Amino acid sequence: MKCALKGSTINLSGSFKHPDNVTVAEKFWTVNPVRGQSISLMNHSDYRDRVQLFQNEEAMFFLRFSNVTHEDEGMYCLRILTGVEKQRFLGFPGPELKVTGTLRVEIPAEIIEGESPVLFCKTTCDLSGKTNFTWYKNGKRLSERIVSDQLLLPSVSSDDTGNYSCAVRDQKHLSSPAVTLSVRYPPKSVSVSISPSGVIVEGDSVTLSCSSDSNPPALIFSWFKENQSSAVGSGQSFSISSFNSSHSGRFYCEAQNKHGSQRSASVSVTVKESSSSLITVAVGISASVCVHVHFFSSHRKRVTSSEEQNPRGSRHSKTLEAPEDTYMTLDPQSRCSEYDTLDNMKRSCENTDDPKAQDPTYYNIVQ
Incomplete structure (x- = not known):
């Protein structure tokens, strides 16, 4: 059986031999031959424009059939006619043609x-x-x-x-x-993105998102923080509200489907403290900061000439009065040279020879 695609072109072949004393009058291809009825395809209106006959040196006969359809299915035979009425030959059975719709x-x-x-x-x-x-x-x-x-x-x-x-x-x-x-494979190219992507300030809400290339898509996501044995979260997104320094660290995610899993590279998430927190820390870190600041008295008072006069003799003898709306400024560095905190400054100045340094009202300082 010969199978052909609908609309394709095919070749059918056949051969024959006859006695030397026989003269061949006609050779042609016919389909589904019936005894006494052999119609040449070359003379049939349904075939004549779609068939061609060929013969090679080995006496092989070919039928080239183009644009075949399902109506062309059947058995094709080579028919030989001679000059003698009863000397007719039929190549039976011949190749059977089957036409299929599509591949x-x-x-x-x-x-x-x-x-x-x-x-x-x-x-x-x-x-x-x-x-x-x-x-x-x-x-x-x-x-x-x-x-x-x-x-x-x-x-x-x-x-x-x-x-x-x-x-x-x-x-x-x-x-x-x-x-x-579609090729199925476990997660690969797993990565983490951070939102917001800029500087994280204390108190911000931070979201980590996990992405991966996998087929089928990964549905299981786990979040880990380095140096912690158990997961800290799950889901494709992991959020931390009111982020602070205790949350800082390196995070990574693990994506998983039914064919396997893969973890991402870890990302560092750190917090920048707010400006108010920085000021508080700066004042409390070291007393050396106090070297560069002035302390302001919260009490406004009148200063007499006797209180302000230099004990060793000063040419300023008249009474001095501070303006009502100002604060008196005390520069510890001008009174004593050895200080680093308020307590140390007081102890150091208690040992000075300056009598005004012994006045308890002299250090009227808000602490």
Whole structure:
């Protein structure tokens, strides 16, 4: 049986021998011969424009049949007529033609990365044998060395995912419908993104998002903080509200599907303290900061000349009065040289010879 695609062109062949004393008057192809009724295809209106006859040196006779349809199915025989009425010959049975609608590609139900699946180009009848095939991926022809109705894909990866089709050689216009081959694989290229992406200030809400390349898509996500044995969160997004320094550290996520899992590289998440917190810390870190600041009295008082006069004699003898709306400024550095905190400053100044330094009202300082 000869199988042909609808719309394709095929060749049917046959040969015969006869005694030397027989003169051949006519040779032609006929279809579904009936005794006493042999119609030449060349004279039939349904065939004459679609058939051609050829003969080679070995006395092989060929029928080239173009644009075949389902109505062309049947048995084709070579008929030989001689000059003698009763000397007629029929090559029976002849090749039987079966016409199929389209090609189709068959692939395994599930293909996992690393496997070596085989794709088949099939029809309702068998086109194999001497028929050469062409394979296409995403409309682009694969290697010319592939001429079989089977396509082997060794050790597939995600790169082999695509739309595959096949055709009988030189008849791309009759190729099969494309079939999508999808390679299954575990998560890869797992990464973490941070929102907001800029500087994180104490009190901000921070969201970490996990992404991956996998087939099927990963549905299980776990979040970890380095140096902690158990997960700190789950889900594709992980949020921390009111972020503070205790949350700082390196985080990573793990994506998982039914074929495996993979973890991301860790990302560092740190917090920049607010400006108010920085001032508080700066004042409390070291007493050396106090060296560069002045202390302001909260009590406004009048200063007499006797209180302000230099004990060793000063040419300023009249009474001095501070303006009502100002604060008196005490510069400890002008009174004593050895100080670093308020307590140390008081103890140091208690040992001075300056009598005003012994006045308890002299250090009227808000602490």
